[in-house]
Structures are given as C-alpha cells and as structure tokens.
Amino acid sequence: MSRNGAPPDAREQEAELIRQVRAGRRESFRPLVERHWPRIKGLARRILRGPDLVEDICQETFLRAFEKLASFDNTREFAPWLAKIAVNLIGEHFRKGGQRLQLVPLDERVFPRAVPEPGEEVIGRMLLDDCLERLPVAYRIIFVLRHGLMFSYEEIAQVLDEPLGTVKVSLFRAREILKVFWAAVPTELAREGVK
Amino acid sequence: MKERTCHERLDFQAYVDQQLSGPEQTAVERHVRECPACARELERTRLFFTDLQVACAVGRGDLPTPAEIDGVMARLARSHPVPDSAATATAPWAAWMTGWGFEGWRAATVGAALGLLLLMVWAVRSPGPLPRPATPPAVSTPAPADLFAFTLSAPPSQALGVVGKPGAKMATRGHLQSGTVYQLPSVGKLYVTFKGENRLELSKQARFEVAGTRVRLHTGDVWCRLQRTGRDIVVETPTGTVTPLGTRFYVEATPRATRVTLEEGQVILRTRTTTVSLKRPGTLFMLTDGTITTEFETRDVAVQIPNSHLPDPRTLERPPQADSLQDGY
Ligand SMILES: [Zn+2]
Numbered sequence: 001m002s003r004n005g006a007p008p009d010a011r012e013q014e015a016e017l018i019r020q021v022r023a024g025r026r027e028s029f030r031p032l033v034e035r036h037w038p039r040i041k042g043l044a045r046r047i048l049r050g051p052d053l054v055e056d057i058c059q060e061t062f063l064r065a066f067e068k069l070a071s072f073d074n075t076r077e078f079a080p081w082l083a084k085i086a087v088n089l090i091g092e093h094f095r096k097g098g099q100r101l102q103l104v105p106l107d108e109r110v111f112p113r114a115v116p117e118p119g120e121e122v123i124g125r126m127l128l129d130d131c132l133e134r135l136p137v138a139y140r141i142i143f144v145l146r147h148g149l150m151f152s153y154e155e156i157a158q159v160l161d162e163p164l165g166t167v168k169v170s171l172f173r174a175r176e177i178l179k180v181f182w183a184a185v186p187t188e189l190a191r192e193g194v195k
Numbered sequence: 196m197k198e199r200t201c202h203e204r205l206d207f208q209a210y211v212d213q214q215l216s217g218p219e220q221t222a223v224e225r226h227v228r229e230c231p232a233c234a235r236e237l238e239r240t241r242l243f244f245t246d247l248q249v250a251c252a253v254g255r256g257d258l259p260t261p262a263e264i265d266g267v268m269a270r271l272a273r274s275h276p277v278p279d280s281a282a283t284a285t286a287p288w289a290a291w292m293t294g295w296g297f298e299g300w301r302a303a304t305v306g307a308a309l310g311l312l313l314l315m316v317w318a319v320r321s322p323g324p325l326p327r328p329a330t331p332p333a334v335s336t337p338a339p340a341d342l343f344a345f346t347l348s349a350p351p352s353q354a355l356g357v358v359g360k361p362g363a364k365m366a367t368r369g370h371l372q373s374g375t376v377y378q379l380p381s382v383g384k385l386y387v388t389f390k391g392e393n394r395l396e397l398s399k400q401a402r403f404e405v406a407g408t409r410v411r412l413h414t415g416d417v418w419c420r421l422q423r424t425g426r427d428i429v430v431e432t433p434t435g436t437v438t439p440l441g442t443r444f445y446v447e448a449t450p451r452a453t454r455v456t457l458e459e460g461q462v463i464l465r466t467r468t469t470t471v472s473l474k475r476p477g478t479l480f481m482l483t484d485g486t487i488t489t490e491f492e493t494r495d496v497a498v499q500i501p502n503s504h505l506p507d508p509r510t511l512e513r514p515p516q517a518d519s520l521q522d523g524y
Contacts, residue, residue: 009467010467010468010484010485013484026268026271026272026275027268029268029271030264030268033259033264033267033268034259034264034486035468035469035484035485035486036468037257037258037259037263037264038253038257038258038259038469038471039253039257039468039469041253041257041259042251042252042253042254042257042470045256045257046251055263058263059263059266059267059270062267063267063270063271063274066271066275067275079468128246128247128250129250132250132251143247143250143251144251146251147244147247147248147250147251147252148248148251148252148253148470149251149253149470150465150470153214168214172208172209175208175243175247176208178247179208179240179243182243182246183239183243
C-alpha cells in the first residue's frame with residue numbers, strides 16, 4: 001500500500017502477487033490468471049483453430065509462466081512477458097506443422113479480390129475480420145498485440161523477437177494493404193447506427 | 196471533385212497511430228484545418244483504426260469461466276505440490292483482488308470494506324490519469340470551440356457550476372469549453388448536442404469536462420445517442436473508456452465501477468488491463484482493478500447502482516424546447 005493511502009495500482013498489485021507466488025503462495029497466482037486470461041485467449045483464438053487447442057495453449061501459457069516466474073523482471077510489465085510465452089507456444093505449434101512465424105513480405109493476393117456488391121449487408125469491419133484471418137500468422141499476432149492488446153511497438157518487438165523497425169514497417173505496410181480493401185467497401189451505409 | 200487532388204503527402208496512419216513527433220503532428224493538424232480532402236482522409240483513417248480495434252478487441256467470449264481458472268490451478272497443484280500454508284496469510288487487499296473473478300463474490304465482501312474505503316480516498320483525491328491511450332484517435336484535430344452545445348433543464352434556482360469557481364453561474368445555454376470541469380446542480384439535467392446531431396444527456400449531478408472529442412465523466416451519468424458523426428466521441432471515466440460505434444448507450448461513473456449499458460450499436464470498453472467489445476444490448480461493468488465483468492454486486496457498496504435507473508430514451512427523441520426548460524420539474 002502506498003504512503004498516501006491510495007490503493008496500489010494494478011501494476012503494483014501484480015508485482016505484489018508475483019512476489020507472493022515466488023515466496024511460495026501458489027494461490028496468489030489465481031488472480032493473475034483471472035486478469036490475464038482474456039488477453040491470452042483473445043490472442044490465441046485469433047491464431048489457432050479449434051476451442052480445445054485455444055484452451056490448451058492458454059493453460060500451457062499460464063503453467064509455463066508459473067514455472068518461469070523466477071526469471072521475470074518484476075519491474076516490467078507482466079502482460080508482454082506473458083504474451084511472449086503464448087507466442088512461443090503458438091510458434092511451437094506451427095513448427096510441428098512445418099510452418100514458421102515469420103514476418104515475410106506481404107502478398108496482397110492473399111486477400112479476396114471480390115468487393116461486395118453495394119447494398120449487401122456488408123460493412124468494412126466484417127471484411128476486415130475476413131482479411132485478418134487470411135494474413136500470415138505473424139501478422140495476425142502483430143495486429144492483435146497492437147490493436148487488441150494495445151502493446152507498444154517496443155513490446156511487440158520483444159514478444160516476437162524481431163527488430164523494432166521490422167515490426168513497424170511490417171504493420172504499416174499490412175495496414176496500407178488492408179485499408180485498400182476496407183475502403184473499397186461502402187462503409188457509408190446510412191442505415192448503420194442511424195435510425 | 197477538385198478538392199480531392201491534394202499534393203501534400205501526409206502520413207495519416209502514423210498520425211492516428213501516434214507515431215509522429217510533435218512538429219510532424221502539428222503539421223498534419225495545421226494542414227487538415229485548411230484542406231477538406233485531407234480532413235476527410237484523416238477521418239477515414241481514424242474510422243479504419245477504430246474498425247481494426249473492433250476486429251482485434253478482446254471480447255466477452257474471452258473472459259474465463261471459473262472452470263478454466265480452476266483447471267489451471269489444479270494443474271499447478273498437481274505439477275508443483277508445495278505446502279501452501281502461506282496462502283491463508285494473504286494480505287486483505289490481495290484477497291479482495293482475488294475475489295474479483297466471476298465466482299468469488301463471497302470472498303469479495305471480506306476485503307470489500309477496506310477496498311471501498313481506499314477507493315473512496317482515491318476517488319476523492321482525483322479521478323486519476325487514465326491508463327494508456329485508449330482509442331487510437333486521441334487525436335486533437337481541429338476541435339472548434341462550439342463542438343458541444345448545451346442546454347440546462349433545471350428549476351430557476353439551479354445553475355450549471357464550474358468546479359474551482361464557486362460563485363460562477365453559467366447561463367442555461369451555451370457551449371462547453373475544453374479544460375473546464377462542470378458540475379451539474381443537485382436537480383437538473385444537461386442536454387448536450389455534439390456536432391449538431393448527436394445527443395448527450397447528463398444527470399445525477401454529473402461532474403465532467405470535455406477535451407477535444409472526449410467527454411471525461413468524473414462522476415454521474417451520461418446517456419448518448421450518436422449518429423455517424425458522433426463516432427469519434429469517447430467517454431472516459433475513472434475506471435476506463437467507452438468508444439462508441441454509431442450507437443445508443445448509457446454510462447454511469449461511480450468511484451468503484453463504471454456501468455455501461457448498450458441499447459443499440461456497439462461500444463468498446465477499455466480499462467488499463469482489458470479491452471472488451473460489447474456488440475449486443477446489455478450491461479458491463481469496468482472496475483477499478485481493470486477487470487470488466489457482467490455483474491457487479493451492489494449490496495456492499497455505498498454508492499448504490501439502481502437497476503432501473505435507465506433514463507427514458509424518449510427524452511432524447513424530443514430534445515428540450517427552450518421555453519419549456521425552466522418548468523420541466
Ligand atoms: Zn490536403
């Protein structure tokens with residue numbers, strides 16, 4: 001508890017919980033799991049197919065985190081450290097299938113060419129979901145880390161073990177391509193949100 | 196058509212992504228103030244980022260079930276059998292924290308009294324800096340001073356107050372200024388229009404301010420009915436932010452939680468640790484520890500959140516007429 005009587009902020013609370021786990025209080029790990037599960041799952045379910053696999057990766061992430069907790073620098077953010085474990089596990093999963101997590105230059109042919117007919121009940125973000133799903137795994141991970149989990153570029157670079165510049169340029173380029181598809185959809189649908 | 200051709204090569208993506216230096220940012224802002232084509236392009240880029248955010252947001256389906264948490268803890272217990280004698284000695288606030296799962300409400304009451312006290316102290320101290328930039332566009336694009344027009348509906352004895360200026364009494368109509376914290380009188384409602392066609396209704400003695408296109412609600416509640424042009428509004432509370440997407444929703448800020456009820460459309464809720472996109476009508480709570488939950492127990496809370504508090508949407512369909520304002524009560 002800090003001097004002025006304010007409740008410790010989330011970060012400080014986390015650091016305290018981590019100290020407790022390291023000191024042998026296993027139960028103190030539970031709130032950490034509760035708090036971080038949604039992010040890890042949000043990441044995993046966008047990358048992996050099948051709820052069982054997603055659940056397995058989530059569980060495994062927290063187990064590994066527990067085991068490696070001694071190596072965590074408790075002055076830093078816990079979320080990126082945890083995300084890195086999840087990403088490594090996802091990487092292992094894809095390696096088994098002969099795939100690698102790499103930020104290969106993006107080929108826009110992965111996206112659907114057909115632009116929906118105007119008047120269809122299609123809006124830009126539905127198309128975005130579709131486009132994101134077609135992206136190579138490493139790109140999907142970056143998108144979720146940046147736009148879903150709001151990680152900084154530095155954090156993303158650490159999570160992916162890629163140079164900061166590569167991360168920035170890749171995401172920038174990927175967004176440029178996505179935006180073209182997004183913009184091709186008649187987003188000015190008057191009915192949306194307007195009665 | 197002619198205005199579409201602009202030869203400035205401005206990096207709107209980097210601008211919305213907050214990757215530009217101060218001077219670069221200023222250059223973009225200065226240019227879009229004078230170039231409608233680029234202003235439109237910037238707006239498009241912001242919408243694109245908002246859509247990306249929705250596409251990538253952590254959703255309600257990502258919240259853990261008690262069984263999932265138990266599953267992890269059980270596996271830990273099996274693989275790392277340590278005497279857990281210390282667990283019972285966990286600090287009260289930690290136990291309190293632990294209680295904010297989706298079961299554990301009984302555990303929550305144990306530390307709640309202490310937690311509540313601390314939070315009240317914290318809340319009184321200040322609404323606190325809000326966590327990380329919550330939405331991509333914390334953009335300070337040209338925000339004309341008359342973006343928010345207000346009309347107070349209250350008995351003649353009541354006036355809109357300005358926090359820090361005890362004597363100041365505002366007129367019943369006018370425009371909200373950035374940087375001023377307003378205080379609603381004990382009786383009365385404030386009707387606000389944003390960009391002319393988006394309606395906000397503040398009540399419950401709301402204390403709030405506007406900054407750019409943000410509405411910072413310190414306490415009280417706000418009911419919003421937004422059109423497309425209102426999509427860049429963000430409602431900030433001490434516990435998080437609400438980003439709407441063409442929507443009708445209601446936000447109530449109290450020291451311990453922010454209640455967000457969606458009637459139509461979609462909103463993104465963000466706290467310092469969690470992002471949730473609420474896509475169907477319903478209610479979620481953002482708590483001070485960053486969690487977002489579907490339930491919030493009120494019986495141990497000094498600030499009660501009435502269940503039937505939702506204002507009648509019809510009040511928004513029919514904005515107040517100037518001449519009927521003073522006798523509305
Ligand atoms: Zn221009």
